[in-house]
Amino acid sequence: MNRILVVGGGIMGTSVGLQLARAGHHVTIIERGVPGAEASSAAAGMLAPQMEAQADGPGLTLGLKSRELYPAWVTQLATASGVDPLYVPSGxxxxxxxxxxxxxxxxxxxxxxxxxxxxxxxxxxxxxxxxxxxxxxxxxxxxxxxxxQVDPSRLMRALTIAASRAGCTFTSGLVRGLVERSGRCVGVDLDGQHLQADTVVLAAGAWTPLVGGAGVSGETIxxxxxxxxxxxxxxxxxxxxxxxxxxxxxxxxxxxxxxxxxxxxxxxxxxxxxxxxxxxxxxxxxxxxxxxxxxxxxxxxxxxxxxQDTKPIIGFGHLAGLILATGHFRNGILLAPVTALLVEQLLTGTPPAVDLVPFRADRFATARA
Ligand SMILES: Cc1cc2nc3c(=O)[nH]c(=O)nc-3n(C[C@H](O)[C@H](O)[C@H](O)COP(=O)(O)OP(=O)(O)OC[C@H]3O[C@@H](n4cnc5c(N)ncnc54)[C@H](O)[C@@H]3O)c2cc1C
CATH class of the missing domain: 3.30.9.10 (D-Amino Acid Oxidase, subunit A, domain 2)
Incomplete structure (x- = not known):
């Protein structure tokens, strides 16, 4: 069992936290405000990879996989939480x-x-x-x-209840930065207090570059x-x-x-x-x-x-023990179930359900070089 700290209680942090808690890990989700109160409940809730795609490519493949996972994912959430996220296959x-x-x-x-x-x-x-x-x-x-489509506010309510029932702890506070020791991320600085972890998952949405030591520039997100x-x-x-x-x-x-x-x-x-x-x-x-x-x-x-390329970042960070699940731009509601699955697969070393190379965090550094 790993001790996992998830930074950010939006749809990404909560979906990943739920997935990892169900897999038996000890998960704490840290949120500086109210879980789900930022982009995740502002969203329209469209699950529309075909409508969003400008061309065929890895972004569409990721979206189609997530759309396929959605019906079973929301059914499980409704059962676990008692809240119906109002999934409608409206076309x-x-x-x-x-x-x-x-x-x-x-x-x-x-x-x-x-x-x-x-x-x-x-x-x-x-x-x-x-x-x-x-x-x-x-x-x-x-x-x-x-x-x-789904109703994002109800989805967030269902997710936070299901995550909590699955054993996730929600902690309130601002993560100022990651704590590094010998090239490894060993925890976070939470309002000046050091919290230890085996793995940190960074899911801070638009605020990701503001987390000290995240290795993500303000140009990238x-x-x-x-x-x-x-x-x-x-x-x-x-x-x-x-x-x-x-x-x-x-x-x-x-x-x-x-x-x-x-x-x-x-x-x-x-x-x-x-x-x-x-x-x-x-x-x-x-x-x-x-x-x-x-x-x-x-x-x-x-x-x-x-x-910068409008695709999310799902993959290992620049430090061992750091995973990024962020930058989902216009499609974070759609991409929640597949992102949660992929993060679990990264953690366990299982072959990913979707090729993760196009979503690696270091692709922007490579482009700059
Ligand atoms: C108007 C609008 C419409 C949209 N419509 C759709 C749609 O129809 N379909 C779709 O799929 N997607 C849609 N999206 C996109 C989707 O909402 C986002 O991609 C998704 O919500 C991102 O989720 P997140 O968890 O990464 O970010 P957020 O929901 O923003 O969550 C990040 C969380 O991290 C917390 N946080 C940040 N920094 C720290 C820190 N240092 N310490 C502690 N906590 C921290 C924040 O308080 C926040 O709660 C829309 C977005 C908007 C704004």
Whole structure:
């Protein structure tokens, strides 16, 4: 049994902690605020690797593996915690409003078909038959029936309860830095106190470079702000996730719609701005005109852990005894189950479920050299 310290109580830290506690390790999760209160509960909860991928490659492979793990993972979580994370295999429609956008969808359709993925190219009218509330201005759409969604706040609640019941200890405080002895990470400095560990898992999201001795520069991971709005038309207007080039709409089962999201480098500022909100609201109306009369019932923002190549870092750090599970950028909710599995496989020396070379932490240092 290993003594494991996990730095960060977001979805990454908690999912990894739960996985390792179930495998019999002694796990402590250290969180400076409230577990899950940062990017992980700000998220829309889309589980949409096909919609997110710009091209075929390792990022898509990782996302598809995690999407495949999701149904069993959430069922286990609901059983262990008593909280249903509201997983819905809603499918997604990616929308085009003009000829240029339609060409981009056609190209995406071609490479996704070549990879053997489930995808259909629809005309505007075919898309409206599936989702009658869609704007008449939609010219074409990709239908991605395997994409899904989850409610991130409920998921975080389920995860923290399940992790705690599996034996994880949650500790409050700020990890200032890692403690190193002879090239090995032997623990962390928690508010000036040295906590010892056999392995430290760094899962501090956008704040990872601020952990002293982490070996991750502020160029490698940066906070990217995403603003969100919640609309409540009362009656459900659509069932699929809808994505346009200007943003997305995520329909919750109770009729609420989450409109997202901006992509801004604004440091650690989590303001919701006039400009950001205006963009989201005009996008929402353009995609589903009936949303024009819906009350706006919420607005918030969160900080995505952006990386230089937009892929996560999952692998050993620059010190023995250090594992990184961070930099999940726009897809950390999707990638939680596969990341937890991969960290356990790294720890036990089991062959990884997915090739980890593209996600190694030292790839950025190599690129700089
Ligand atoms: C607006 C928005 C929409 C999104 N939509 C989606 C989506 O639809 N689908 C999807 O898959 N992903 C989505 N994401 C991305 C996803 O939310 C993130 O990738 C994911 O939450 C990252 O999880 P994390 O645990 O690494 O980070 P976080 O949730 O930010 O957690 C990191 C935690 O570490 C703690 N911490 C940091 N430093 C220290 C320290 N020194 N000591 C102690 N604790 C520390 C922080 O307090 C924080 O709680 C979205 C993100 C945003 C902002």
């Amino acid at each position: 997604a429609l990616q929308l085009a409003f003009d000829a240029e956008q339609r060409q981009a969808l056609e190209a995406q359709y071609a490479w996704q078909r070549a990879r053997g993925l489930d995808v259909a190219l629809l005309s505007g009218d075919e898309a409206r038959r599936l989702e009658p509330a869609l704007s008449p201005a939609v010219e074409a759409a990709l239908h991605l029936p395997r994409e899904a 940066r906070p990217m702000r995403g603003q969100m709005a919640e609309l409540d038309p009362k009656l459900p207007l659509h069932r699929c996730l809808l994505k346009s080039p200007l943003g997305y709409l995520v329909p919750r089962q109770d009729g609420r719609v989450i409109a997202g999201s901006t992509m801004e480098f604004a440091g650690f500022d989590k303001s919701v701005t006039v400009e950001g909100l205006a963009k989201l609201l005009s996008m929402a109306q353009r995609v589903v005109p009936a949303l024009a009369t819906a009350p706006v019932t919420g607005m918030w923002s969160g900080l995505r852990p952006w990386t």
